[in-house]
Amino acid sequence: MVGEADRAVLQGVVRAATSEQRAVTRARIVLRSAEGGPIDGIAAELGVAIMTVKLWRRRYASAGLGGLADAPRPGHPPTYTREDRDRLVALTMGPPPEGTTHWSVRRMAVRTGMSPSTVHRIWKELGYKPHRSETFKFSTDPALETKIRDVVGLYLDPPAGAIVLSVDEKTQIQALDRTQPMLPMRSGQVERHTHDYTRNGTTCLFAALEVATGHVTTDTRERHTGADFLAFMRRVARTYPEGDLHVVLDNVSTHKTPDVLTWLARHPRITFHFTPTSASWMNQIETWFGILTRQAIRRGSFRSVRELVAMIDAFTRQWNEGSSPFTWVKTPDDILAKAVRKPRTTSESGHQAPGVRGPFASRQARDTRPR
Numbered sequence: 001m002v003g004e005a006d007r008a009v010l011q012g013v014v015r016a017a018t019s020e021q022r023a024v025t026r027a028r029i030v031l032r033s034a035e036g037g038p039i040d041g042i043a044a045e046l047g048v049a050i051m052t053v054k055l056w057r058r059r060y061a062s063a064g065l066g067g068l069a070d071a072p073r074p075g076h077p078p079t080y081t082r083e084d085r086d087r088l089v090a091l092t093m094g095p096p097p098e099g100t101t102h103w104s105v106r107r108m109a110v111r112t113g114m115s116p117s118t119v120h121r122i123w124k125e126l127g128y129k130p131h132r133s134e135t136f137k138f139s140t141d142p143a144l145e146t147k148i149r150d151v152v153g154l155y156l157d158p159p160a161g162a163i164v165l166s167v168d169e170k171t172q173i174q175a176l177d178r179t180q181p182m183l184p185m186r187s188g189q190v191e192r193h194t195h196d197y198t199r200n201g202t203t204c205l206f207a208a209l210e211v212a213t214g215h216v217t218t219d220t221r222e223r224h225t226g227a228d229f230l231a232f233m234r235r236v237a238r239t240y241p242e243g244d245l246h247v248v249l250d251n252v253s254t255h256k257t258p259d260v261l262t263w264l265a266r267h268p269r270i271t272f273h274f275t276p277t278s279a280s281w282m283n284q285i286e287t288w289f290g291i292l293t294r295q296a297i298r299r300g301s302f303r304s305v306r307e308l309v310a311m312i313d314a315f316t317r318q319w320n321e322g323s324s325p326f327t328w329v330k331t332p333d334d335i336l337a338k339a340v341r342k343p344r345t346t347s348e349s350g351h352q353a354p355g356v357r358g359p360f361a362s363r364q365a366r367d368t369r370p371r
Contacts, residue, residue: 214323226257
């Protein structure tokens with residue numbers, strides 16, 4: 001006899017997509033038995049042995065729903081106790097051995113007396129990765145929220161009839177020439193090049209990305225002084241001779257020299273909008289710089305700065321022929337929800353974190369495992 005409460009639970013187990021198959025089978029055995037089905041008929045219907053049907057009918061009759069759970073099974077006693085595990089965790093979160101910067105699996109195994117595989121398994125379960133580290137930088141800009149809303153507002157809802165440009169410079173791009181010719185890719189083998197190279201000079205790239213279209217205006221110069229930046233902005237003004245220009249920039253000093261500010265005052269149709277300190281990632285031209293580096297510079301070989309500049313110009317022309325805008329999807333509230341966090345007290349110094357970490361963190365994972 002199956003009560004209404006038990007029947008509802010068993011039917012829920014059968015219907016749930018997340019139920020284990022063995023639990024579903026046991027529930028069906030009990031439900032079909034309650035309907036008066038014969039043992040051999042239930043076994044044939046569910047594809048199990050007759051003894052299996054008898055077992056779970058008997059278990060349910062004697063212990064109810066609790067009888068359908070697996071009974072505890074005897075096994076080998078654990079090699080390491082909870083205290084051993086807690087000690088490992090405490091050591092992991094503490095200082096590493098003298099003369100080292102971080103724990104490794106083998107160092108921890110020697111210290112605790114555990115096997116390396118056990119240390120690795122526990123670290124994996126807890127998400128500990130002592131061999132990795134990341135860099136970060138706090139944004140302490142007092143106008144953080146105002147600048148976020150200003151810049152993101154230009155991306156998501158620009159002023160009617162205005163042109164929004166994302167402007168920055170990529171400095172010290174090196175013209176590197178491999179010491180031997182590269183070996184091209186062939187079947188079963190990737191492209192290869194020597195690890196050493198000669199330096200043939202550097203150039204500085206100024207670029208302006210039109211946010212609405214993805215079109216990029218560039219200029220290369222030997223330096224990146226305030227005068228060089230002003231010369232590029234004059235070129236940008238000639239490229240877009242009509243309409244209001246809203247220019248998104250980072251906070252580098254060359255963008256705010258007296259000559260630049262004087263020129264800006266004489267051109268009221270041009271407005272500068274600065275990203276928050278330590279948040280240059282909000283400048284969309286940085287995304288384009290990354291694409292340029294990966295696709296045209298990093299694997300290149302250049303015998304002179306002129307060849308490097310020619311490659312940049314060729315890439316820019318190809319880009320502009322099929323340009324499309326980047327899609328900005330985060331609202332100011334989305335960004336601030338992740339960026340503005342309650343300060344936490346650090347375990348080492350006892351003082352509060354000095355700023356905001358989140359989307360503004362300039363982060364690069366590093367793997368410090370021995371090679």
